[in-house]
Amino acid sequence: MSIDELKKGESMSSPSRWSFAIALAVASFTSQATEPQSQRLYPEGSQQHFSGPATYFTGQVDVQMLFPSQDAAPYSGAYVTFAPGARTAWHQHPAGQHMIVTKGTAITVTRPGQVIAFHEGETVWCPEGVDHWHGSMPDSSMTHLVITGSREGQNVVWKEQVSDAQYQAAVKTVTAEQPTLKALGATHQHLATVAALAAAGDQSSLSLALNRALDAGVSVNQLKEALIHLYPYGGFPKSLNALGTLMSVVKVRQSAGKQDKVGDAPKPLPAGDTAQALGTRVQTELVGHPVSGPLFDFAPGINTFLQKHLFGDVFARGVLDHQDREVLTVAMLSVSPETEPQLRAHIGMALNTGLKRDQLQDLSTLVQYSVGSAAGQRIDSALKAALKS
Template identity: 55%
Template sequence: MKSKPFLHRRILVAIKSCLAAFSFSADAAEPQKAAQIHYPLDSQETFTGPEALFSGEVQVKMLFPENDTAHYSGAYVTFQPGARTAWHQHPAGQHMVVTDGTALTGTRDGKVIEFHQGETVWCPKEIDHWHGATPHSAMTHLVVTGSKDGANVIWKEKVTDQQYLAAQKQQTVDIKILNKPQQAMVAIAAFTASGELQKLQKAVADGLDSGLTINEIKEIQMHLYAYAGFPRSLNALATTMQVIATRKSNGIADAVGVELDPLAGPQDSLAMGIKVQTQLAGQPVTGPLFDFAPYSNVLLQKHLFGDLFARDILDFKSREIATVAALANMPAVTPQLTAHIGIAVNAGLTHKQLQAIAQVLANKVNQASADAVTQALNNSNQ
């Protein structure tokens, strides 16, 4: 298919401008014959991606044009959820660098690459491809596009919904990267935090069947008092007690697990909490909020990190799986969820495992909680 010169000029502009090299006389007294060119913020064109070439809402913000010696241009392109380009190719190739969110790019052979903030994909010349956002989150990437013989893009037909959905299926995370007890923790924590006790009953039973012990489930629910409050924590514990009693009456003997004195804890909770908090955060925790309310951090250090995280029934990874899942299923806690994505990574969870938590939430809890984790991952640059 032939290129569309007019649209090509609007989307990835090939404007000629001179950026000459510095020139000096032999004695270095001669003045420079040309200056650097400054492109002030928003001095270049910004426009909406044409419907003929994009699906969904797309904004193109030009940054710099091609010139006589540098045969490439640059732009920020922002895709709203579900938006993508049409099929196209670049005669001289293109670099794509994600600056916010998660990007997808696919080729005719059906291969799809998912890449994240700070990551780059190079598309060689004359390869048909498309790129865009995931279905549930916006994405911005910087594109640096080469030109050949005055052309930098050849547009083709639009990507169909079927092709885009097929790419999503390919990108579905394999939740087996979390073992069965870890998967069970996700639903238990999410329903504990939301107070959905009928759903929690099944989640607890599934957790016991997956190999979680009674004490591990209790520990998850006690841990979450610091996030969801004592009422939700105590209601969850009562629900778990009922599930265990019912299973026992049906002849099911569930493993109790490691016993720990409920009053056991470090003699100096504050000192232990500061140590654990610093380890998980990656640095001492300070900031304007704790300048404003210093004792709030003392409470976090003593009770959350000293009295809860320091208990050894659950390791740090397990506590972060529970915490991320719980916060994802609670309204209006985006800053805390984003912070715990970073803490989870410091505790040893990988990006793929955090994606798997989102997938388990989508499968067993609800799509909104899954989207919350995905967005927090995008915001945290993990």
């Protein structure tokens, strides 16, 4: 079976004998001879990358092979990314499979009805011969690393598609297990979800989150401002990409006849030298005292930029108040590893705006289910550290 046939999902005389390259697949990869004393490098992108065929998947699924099966090590590896609501057909693995979530939340269901939701960093082992399916939640994408064993040249046996009713029943079970947010307001929930997904660069999930926010009455200008707010914390590329997604969402909704709330326009930028004076006041108010220290003595220019541009221009634009912006900032920073000092500082600022501990704990839970457990854990750790100080 050629890889081109695999990509197209063309049938064989016995479809259940397909060896698919990942979660689900790899058959067309044959073991490659290597010198026993040598290691082998598989450079990024050197293996096949393709969309899962509609014969075996519902929705958009992208497969990035990492390494093929070998005679001495009969298992293959691949990253598989599911768009929101995407899933596999029913199938089983003759030699089992490990599934390790690297982004988002995955769901997997067995024929007897066992439903497991697992998150970033968590692993599920599916034993040999167990009928199951797996995929993403309806409102967010998911990526998992799959390590799939082979037995007698076969690593998957495909069966019938998962019906919409079967998928929705599993989602309902998972949703029922998720904690209810009681302290964080609805607008903050929508803004934080949008901010976290935009910071993560997950455009497909972001599109759904933007639609839900607009349906709930969040204004177009509030969402614009949230995505503009991303650029100091996530960079221009992510901000611009997210704004492009919002623009597309708004156009589609307008074409469908939906009349979304536009909202207040931002204030003009401060004129002349007033931006730094205004920003210094905002920075002092948020932090609780004038900001100084060895870092700013070493590089005073960075504090000038913080005061003049971030707090003077961005925070002072209106549309969103300081509390809104701290919710956004915490959500955005939580997505990025190695920003713990900044996250802890903004947790303190969020508390200074009047946000409460239980609201920030809700924010942690929300981010965990939007982009992954690691982001939620970063908020939890920063909140504990801020409350101790």
